[in-house]
Amino acid sequence: MTDKKLSRREREKCRQRKEMIAAALSLFSEKGYHNVSMQEIAETAEFAIGTLYKFFQNKEDLYKALVMEQSERFEVAFEAAIAGPADEIEKLRNFVRIRRDMCRDNLPFIRLFLAESKGASFNLKAGLDADLRKKIDAFMEKLAHIFESGMENGRFQKIADPYSLAIALDSVIDAFILLWVESPERHPFPEDPDVILNIFFKGLLN
Amino acid sequence: MTDKKLSRREREKCRQRKEMIAAALSLFSEKGYHNVSMQEIAETAEFAIGTLYKFFQNKEDLYKALVMEQSERFEVAFEAAIAGPADEIEKLRNFVRIRRDMCRDNLPFIRLFLAESKGASFNLKAGLDADLRKKIDAFMEKLAHIFESGMENGRFQKIADPYSLAIALDSVIDAFILLWVESPERHPFPEDPDVILNIFFKGLLN
DNA sequence: TCACAAAATGACGCGCAATTCATTTTTTGA
DNA sequence: TCAAAAAATGAATTGCGCGTCATTTTGTGA
Numbered sequence: 300m301t302d303k304k305l306s307r308r309e310r311e312k313c314r315q316r317k318e319m320i321a322a323a324l325s326l327f328s329e330k331g332y333h334n335v336s337m338q339e340i341a342e343t344a345e346f347a348i349g350t351l352y353k354f355f356q357n358k359e360d361l362y363k364a365l366v367m368e369q370s371e372r373f374e375v376a377f378e379a380a381i382a383g384p385a386d387e388i389e390k391l392r393n394f395v396r397i398r399r400d401m402c403r404d405n406l407p408f409i410r411l412f413l414a415e416s417k418g419a420s421f422n423l424k425a426g427l428d429a430d431l432r433k434k435i436d437a438f439m440e441k442l443a444h445i446f447e448s449g450m451e452n453g454r455f456q457k458i459a460d461p462y463s464l465a466i467a468l469d470s471v472i473d474a475f476i477l478l479w480v481e482s483p484e485r486h487p488f489p490e491d492p493d494v495i496l497n498i499f500f501k502g503l504l505n
Numbered sequence: 506m507t508d509k510k511l512s513r514r515e516r517e518k519c520r521q522r523k524e525m526i527a528a529a530l531s532l533f534s535e536k537g538y539h540n541v542s543m544q545e546i547a548e549t550a551e552f553a554i555g556t557l558y559k560f561f562q563n564k565e566d567l568y569k570a571l572v573m574e575q576s577e578r579f580e581v582a583f584e585a586a587i588a589g590p591a592d593e594i595e596k597l598r599n600f601v602r603i604r605r606d607m608c609r610d611n612l613p614f615i616r617l618f619l620a621e622s623k624g625a626s627f628n629l630k631a632g633l634d635a636d637l638r639k640k641i642d643a644f645m646e647k648l649a650h651i652f653e654s655g656m657e658n659g660r661f662q663k664i665a666d667p668y669s670l671a672i673a674l675d676s677v678i679d680a681f682i683l684l685w686v687e688s689p690e691r692h693p694f695p696e697d698p699d700v701i702l703n704i705f706f707k708g709l710l711n
Numbered sequence: 712t713c714a715c716a717a718a719a720t721g722a723c724g725c726g727c728a729a730t731t732c733a734t735t736t737t738t739t740g741a
Numbered sequence: 742t743c744a745a746a747a748a749a750t751g752a753a754t755t756g757c758g759c760g761t762c763a764t765t766t767t768g769t770g771a
């Protein structure tokens with residue numbers, strides 16, 4: 300969806316589109332969907348407003364495209380993170396690490412995404428796009444699978460059902476990210492993934 | 506802030522105000538702040554628009570009042586839940602139970618609140634009101650204290666720092682609530698609080 | 712019953728922001 | 742070099758929704 304094997308003009312279009320999305324991302328993440336005008340996006344991206352409408356049918360379309368494209372990148376990175384190691388524990392560690400890295404490198408989008416995927420399934424009329432929701436659900440299943448296979452081969456105790464554990468891990472990571480986004484100095488995101496994972500690995504009782 | 510020792514007229518005002526807030530809550534939680542017009546709220550509450558503006562300076566004022574009043578109720582209930590039992594484990598169980606009960610009885614507000622407190626610190630210009638944020642933070646400290654004192658008296662293992670545990674527990678409960686809100690049949694909120702708490706109580710490893 | 716005050720009403724003014732499209736500018740290739 | 746096609750432009754159109762306020766309705770007490 301990016302370059303190679305495209306005419307000069309097509310490459311140029313791609314570049315312009317990226318600049319528009321970048322401008323929109325920066326503005327949306329800072330001020331929120333409803334507090335950003337198309338005019339503003341156009342100006343930030345240094346295009347005329349009409350040009351914006353050549354690339355995107357309307358404001359919502361631009362927004363959806365933006366969320367979709369970025370999510371795709373995250374999705375891919377997360378899949379890779381848990382596909383790498385064979386060992387369940389290492390898969391989880393890797394997942395936590397990659398989440399941290401992706402967040403560090405994509406602050407603006409993280410803000411937007413947390414808002415989207417957590418509470419505000421009602422920020423936009425339709426909420427999360429069905430496509431995206433399906434992908435997130437599918438990934439959750441994969442995460443659940445890690446816990447499941449860990450239980451089957453005796454590495455993990457059966458302390459809760461695998462899907463619940465997946466949801467729990469995901470939400471705890473999000474919570475840490477949120478803390479970190481809100482005040483990076485006071486709540487740095489832990490370097491060592493086990494700071495988070497020990498909440499699951501070790502038991503409070505006994 | 507409610508009744509008793511008020512003139513007939515004052516009681517009437519109070520009732521009207523409540524009806525307006527109820528209408529606004531129902532609409533906001535269903536369609537989101539920006540997709541609800543004052544006209545719509547007025548019609549739903551069966552008042553004229555002008556009357557709405559007699560009670561609330563403007564739309565944001567109405568919204569803030571709504572969030573504030575409802576949060577207050579939740580706040581009080583949660584405080585009571587952890588103040589009751591002396592035993593740390595029972596405090597946590599009680600907290601989980603009360604969260605479940607409050608959610609069951611206040612679905613519309615839950616949707617709104619999760620959207621507010623989680624992602625959408627940017628849904629509204631200013632995000633969460635500073636007052637409210639302070640209250641939430643203060644409550645988190647209290648939750649952290651439960652873990653802390655449990656560690657001191659040897660009931661809990663020191664598997665993570667108390668504040669992190671508080672954040673983690675809170676976010677996991679939220680995640681379960683979110684699942685339940687989205688599809689109550691497929692993901693009923695667990696009756697037994699230990700279904701959730703065991704994720705923390707018991708260790709995955711060993 | 713009537714005059715006056717308090718409250719409720721909702722049509723309207725106004726500004727803002729999403730789109731449109733007639734015009735201008737740039738690119739292409741003959 | 743020039744004309745036709747493609748792309749970019751931004752002023753104008755449009756619609757919406759907040760908040761006002763002149764008018765109507767309701768309540769009160771003499």
